[in-house]
Amino acid sequence: MTKRIIHWFRRDLRLDDNTALLTAYATAEEVVPVFIVDDAILRRPDTASNRVAFLLESLHDLDGNLRSRGSRLVLRRGQPEEVLAQLVAETGAAGVYFNRDVEPFALARDARVATRLEGQCAVVSFEDGGLTAPDSVKTKTGTPYTVFTPYKKAVLPQSVAHPRPAPTQLRTPADVLGEPLPTLADLGFATAATLPPGGETAAQARLSDFIRNGLEHYASARDRLAEEGTSRLSPYLRFGCLSPRRAYWAAREAFSNGSPGLEGWISELVWRDFYRQILFHFPYVEGGAFKRAYDELAWENRPEWFECWCEGKTGFPVVDAAMRQLLTTGWMHNRARMIVASFLTKDLLIDWRWGERHFMQHLVDGDLAANNGGWQWAASTGTDAQPYFRIFNPIAQGKKFDPTGAYVRRYVPELSAVPDRWIHEPLLMSTDLQRAFRCIIGVDYPSPVVDHGHQRIKALAMFSRLTTNQP
Ligand SMILES: Cc1cc2nc3c(=O)[nH]c(=O)nc-3n(C[C@H](O)[C@H](O)[C@H](O)COP(=O)(O)OP(=O)(O)OC[C@H]3O[C@@H](n4cnc5c(N)ncnc54)[C@H](O)[C@@H]3O)c2cc1C
Known part of the structure; x- marks a missing residue:
């Protein structure tokens, strides 16, 4: 048995079913569990204070869970290669x-x-972040x-490995020093959003609650x-507070006789893997x-329209509610993400990359692979794309899904007195009705x-020009 191994935590902030950690333990x-605060990440223009807050929690x-097993988290700050050396x-x-x-x-x-680290020690990496490895599933x-x-x-269904439980005890040398966990302010961030609690403990509780009460x-x-009809597990999967294989098997085992909810939910976990492997194979x-x-699409990119969209002031209630949900909670419902992404690209004719960046700057679950996949899906520039001529009507979407x-009333208080x-x-209300319901269009909303x-x-013209010119 080797004397000591360093486990470098990154997007796997858990003890349960953590492949590299369990191998180090065995x-x-x-084991020296380390997390490195990397200023190169904190300074990126798409880093969100919401995610930094969730990360710190x-x-x-993680430190608490390690301590309960006789270990502790060693926190260091600096360039990973230098810190690890x-x-x-x-x-x-x-x-x-x-x-x-x-x-x-x-x-x-x-x-x-x-x-x-070449010549200094072994550097060994493991597959862990998905249901399966991104290069393991290929066509014939x-x-x-x-x-x-x-x-x-x-x-x-065969390829998903069964999850393995966390180590019961972990020995960590007492003389390895770490820095205290910084606060959000120490790192130069602040957030006013109401965020979910971070960490593996909260992730496990949410998974159990969803399987008991939501999955069916x-x-x-x-x-x-307007409903909490989805699991809200995305930030936990994003930071690896929850193993996707644990989520998969917990759901499958709870509904071993099958259910429509189960198959639909598993599909979403597979979407997550799908976009991971797209990013892996097509990093461009x-x-x-x-x-x-x-x-080559000729986006119009009008900054004043982009600002209205970011602030939730477009005059389209469902779009505005969704954009304000993002600002106040750091999260947005999946259907709403699809609506606002379609609206930005196909109604406002703004480059999907602008929206992608804004999402990354706020989403607590912001993840390059899933976010990029979602944006390119909505903009019809991606894999398996929605054909460009299918364009969401934001009013019809609002009526159908809210x-x-x-949902609109929750996030757009100006409209709270307006009847269903x-x-x-x-805008269809007469001036008298607008007055009666305390919402003068162009003034209050x-x-x-x-x-x-x-x-x-x-x-349609923007897309078809390109399709015609570039077969
Ligand atoms: C424009 C756009 C941007 C998006 N950006 C992100 C992002 O940055 N991070 C992110 O995790 N998801 C993103 N999604 C996917 C999806 O909206 C969220 O994963 C979902 O809303 C999270 O809520 P939930 O955990 O309750 O999901 P559930 O419906 O309970 O699904 C379970 C899990 O499956 C995964 N998942 C669900 N839908 C998708 C999907 N379409 N693509 C990939 N994974 C999925 C998530 O990890 C999610 O937690 C985006 C979608 C769109 C349309």
């Missing part, structure tokens, strides 16, 4: 173990770490899948904007259209920033 007498929870020198560790990431930034960082001709449904058929109704409730999607021809207007009949089209029908024609 291989070494002592998750680290706090120093830690290896201090501890004499025989190896640095970590779980692999798929993001280009992380892959470049990990390559630097491997080079820096050995190419990656770029269409979701065949990908899903290839993944399920998922198929019918998941698209209703970070910053570029999956279908490269669409990089029929009583409860006009809640998604307040904005007039629609664009005419949907008109913009739809422009969007």
Whole structure:
């Protein structure tokens, strides 16, 4: 048995079913669990204070869980390659173990770490972040899948490994020093959003609650904007506070006789894997259209319209409610993400990358692979894309998925007195009705920033010009 291994925590902030950690535990007498606060990440323009807040809570929870097993989290700050080289020198560790990431930034960082530690100790990485490894599911001709449904058929149900429980005890050398956990303010961030509690403990509780109370109704409730019809597990999966394999098997085992909710929910976990493998195999999607021809789309990019969209002041109630949900809670319902992304790209004719960045700056679950996949889906520039001529009508979407207007009223208080009949089209109210319901359009609540029908024609022309010119 090796004497000491360093486990480098990154997007795997849990003890349960943590592949690299469990291997270190099985291989070494002592494990040094380290987290490195990396200023290169904190300074990125798409870093969200909401995610930093969630991260800090998750680290706090992780430290508590390690302590209850006789260990503790060693926190250091600096460039990962230098911090790890120093830690290896201090501890004499025989190896640095970590779980692999798929993001280009992380892959470049990990390559630097491997080079820096060459000859000093072993650097070993493990597959952990998905139901399956991003390069393990291929078509018969050995190419990656770029269409979701065949990908899903290839993944399920056999290939998902069963989760393994957390180590019961972990020995960590007493003389390895770490810094105290910083506060959000120490790192130069602040947030006013009401966020979910971070950490593995909260993740496990939420998973159990969802399986007990939500999963059965998922198929019918998941698209209703005003309800908590989805699991809200995305931030936990994003930071690895929850193993996707644990989530998968917990759901399957609870509903071993099957249920529509189960299959629908599992599909969403597979979507997460699907976009991870897209980013892994086609890293140019970070910053570029999956279908490269669409990089030439002539977006109008009007900054004043973008500002209305970001602030939730477009005059389209469901869009505004969703954008304000993002600002106040750091999260947005999936159906709402689809509506606002379609609206930005196909009604406001603004480049999907602008929206992608705004989402990353606020989402507590902001994740390059899923966010990029979602944006490119909505903009029809991505894999398996929604054909560009299918354009969401924001009023029809609002009526369908928020029929009583409860979602709109929750986030757009200016419309709180407007009856259901006009809640998604307040402009249709006469001046008298506007006065009666204390909502004068153009004064209390904005007039629609664009005419949907008109913009739809422009969007179709923008896409078809390109399709015609570039076969
Ligand atoms: C424009 C756009 C941007 C998005 N950005 C992100 C993002 O940054 N991070 C993120 O995790 N999800 C993103 N999604 C996907 C989806 O909206 C969220 O995962 C979901 O709303 C999270 O809520 P939930 O945990 O209650 O999901 P549930 O419905 O309970 O689904 C369970 C889990 O499956 C995964 N999942 C669900 N839907 C998708 C999907 N379409 N693509 C990939 N994974 C999915 C998530 O990890 C989620 O927690 C985006 C979708 C769109 C349309």
